[in-house]
Amino acid sequence: MPSMSGSPMNRRRYWVPAVFCLLLVMLLPMLAGAETLYISDNLRVGVRTEPNSRQPPVNVVTTGQRLEVLERRDGFLHIRTDGGVEGWIKEIYAVAEQPAAQRLLALEKTHAETLAEKEKLESALREAVETNDAYAAEIKRLKEENLELHLQVVKEREVEPYPQPGDGSTWLYVSLVLAAIVLFGIGMLWQRYLMSRRFGGHRF
Structure with missing residues (x-):
């Protein structure tokens, strides 16, 4: 009786679940929804093109601005403002609640x-x-x-x-x-x- 271990049907049984799991991992951030944070009190934070301090700021966000968090990496946040400004800021300057002022x-x-x-x-x-x-x-x-x-x-x-x-x-x-x-x-x-x-x- 011929072995089924190398048949196309048997191989499909393994790679279909693997592809499904990979797609699920890729879609998890989208399914979770965008996180919203705010710049804490009395700050002007530089927005950089890359998540590192060596990059010079290309824009600035200030206290009270609402930020949509797109990604987190190495202590930086990839953010986008309501006005369309997008880039990376240090995570320590962002808070979950609006500032007291x-x-x-x-x-x-x-x-x-x-x-x-x-x-x-x-x-x-x-x-x-x-x-x-x-x-x-x-x-x-x-x-x-x-x-x-x-x-x-x-x-x-x-x-x-x-x-x-x-x-x-x-x-x-x-x-x-x-x-x-x-x-x-x-x-x-x-x-x-x-x-x-x-x-x-x-x-x-």
Whole structure:
């Protein structure tokens, strides 16, 4: 029976896994994703074309710059900045967190934005309260006018118990005023509904 040790099929059983492992090793850095570091406080670091100190710097990165780490070798980092600067720097100058000065600036910016948003909401709330007060004052005035008209109608009835046929001007005027009050009330309810939706369901 012929031996299978030297057959093409037998050789394939060994080199296919070997090629697969080699490809996996080459792809591991890409699968892991790029590392991000920052230049530590108060530094200007030279960027070199090769990972050694004998090479003169061709560019400079400064404190707070975000660096994408492409490779590590012999205490050097192969980096690329957001602006496209690429080269090698000493690893000791890079840190994983943003420097304290940069974090402080970011916090101050967030604080200022929060204060501006707070002032904006307070201003909108004041306007809504003022509008609500104005509507309440107008409703009070209309109620007082309605009461005066009602008293006037009652007084006229006492003077003239039996109104003359065809003289309906007073009732027409009262009806128009009452209709105006009803329409104004409907408008107020609609305005309060819109304001309630605008401020997340708060009632005014």
